Amino acid sequence: MTLVAPAAARAATPGNTAAGRRAGLTALGFLAPSGLGFLIFTLLPIVGSIALAFFSWPILGDHTFVGGRNFVTLVTTDPVFFRALRNTVIFVVLYVPVNFVISLGLAVWISPRIRLRGLYRVLFFLPAVTPIVANALVWRLMLQPKGLVDDLLSSGLGLGPTNLLGGQVSAMVCVVAMSVWQGFGYNMLVFSAGLDAINPNLYEAADIDGVSRWRQFWTITVPMLSPSMFFAAVLTMITSFQVFSQPYILTGGGPGAATQTMVMYMYQKGFQFYSLGMASAISTVLLIIIVLVTGLQFLGQRRFVHYDG
């Protein structure tokens, strides 16, 4: 972060001389477009999001300060909040490890010994860049009764008619499966880049010493990849807590509230029941959870992440 200033700039301590003032003005000019927008459209909403949670704020009409009442309502009388919280945690606990195993597995599999590896990588990455709504729609078509999957299961395997999106457990499994299909490509590319950066001599030396492939994976690949893995774990965790579109399109949160997530509930409270204060309280709880989990990950990083290139 520290910069060695070029001779010309070093002579002018910012602000003290005419040249310094001019440098300051230049900097202001460069920074202003981004900074102004950042102030209004990033900083203000972040501060506002926490403040709003302490208001009763209907979409139309007057708002009033209610202290912690929104939070109290959520944890004492709200019928859906804990269900949504639990579903979100279940989603994260299922999604993150499966995403990791598949993305790491494929990154390793698409090794230099695979021809056209760039093409394989991009194809596995495609659902991550196609509209998530379109992705979820085709999954819904395939998973619904009489759809492709139902047909294969019932006439192909004789399992009888299925309604995977209509079962309490199976609906969540579908949401997770669709999300993994859609999302693992990012981590796969991150891991691929990490793998390509590992010095091949390490493996050659291990080969010569007769170390098995399996042990090489755990003693070379995993430690060398641990910085990318840590980074990916933090980001995947943060984004998976915010899951919305997949259950919204696939199940609408159902059956009942079996796949209702926190962001879905926030959307419902704020923009279908028009209670923006309650919606803010929900997103504040989400923010606190995300900050706590991220903090824990950073604490854990010392033990598990290996930095020295």
Add this chain to the structure above:
Amino acid sequence: MTADVSATVRPVPTTAAPGTPPRGRRVNRVDRSRPAPVSQILLTLVLLVFMIPFIWMVSTSLKPGNEVFASPPSLVGSEIRLANFSEAWSYVPFGRYMVNGMVVAVLGTLLVCVTSILAAYAFARLEFRGRELIFLLYLITLMVPQEVMIVPMFILMQQLGWTNSYQALVLPWAFSAFGTFLLRQFFLNIPKELEEAALVDGASRLRILTSIVLPIARPAVAVLAVFTFINYWNSFLWPLIITNSTDLFTVPVGLNGFLGQQGSQWHLLMAASTISMLPTVVMVLLLQRHLVRGIALSGLGGR
């Protein structure tokens, strides 16, 4: 993990009798660049299974409506109905959604790129008071997920009288710290010496940025542009909240409305979905080399 299950093992001199599988410690030695045909075939099969949703989408988009749920399922219907695409187009104002999506994504991308380039250059190269502090502020906001900001952003739009408008679709997410952060990292890696000669010659900072720094940074800017475009194009929750007239719907909101309205018209819905994927798919296939590198360099991962 499964990389070398099928690897060909290079013959290694062993003392074992011919015919017995070699079991020495050296068996593991494998040429890591030699093609692995079995592994390649298996991987291709996995890829095919992985692509089923896309294949099914295109297949359904070409079937007559009454054959969507035919049993047994078939990849090709009794006829290939290209008319589905034109019907989907007229069933809902899908052309309008595409135009809206394009306008929003292109404007957003331009705005993000210009403001990020300028700010990133200031943070990377210019001396001014409070630089580290302001940059830290930018960094902190990177941690806050967009979803948390949705409600206050909505109220801000209400106050400005911007609900259901193009600016409400573009501006709110055009000033995230991400682009600035990404480009600053890239600019810091460009040797300063390249700029110093021009500085001595009296070139302005803006001139230096556009004629020296930007040409070098083109790959990074390209990555930022593509991902910003994709994010705008695919964004769902925010447009769902902030627009309420079909005149302003973007593609994902339009598809969602289509589902509610014409739940049974799956062949048309799939035709529309197929079209909705084209811009980003084409972009990614064209720029694939840049993207893979860009993801490595920027850490856009973790979705």
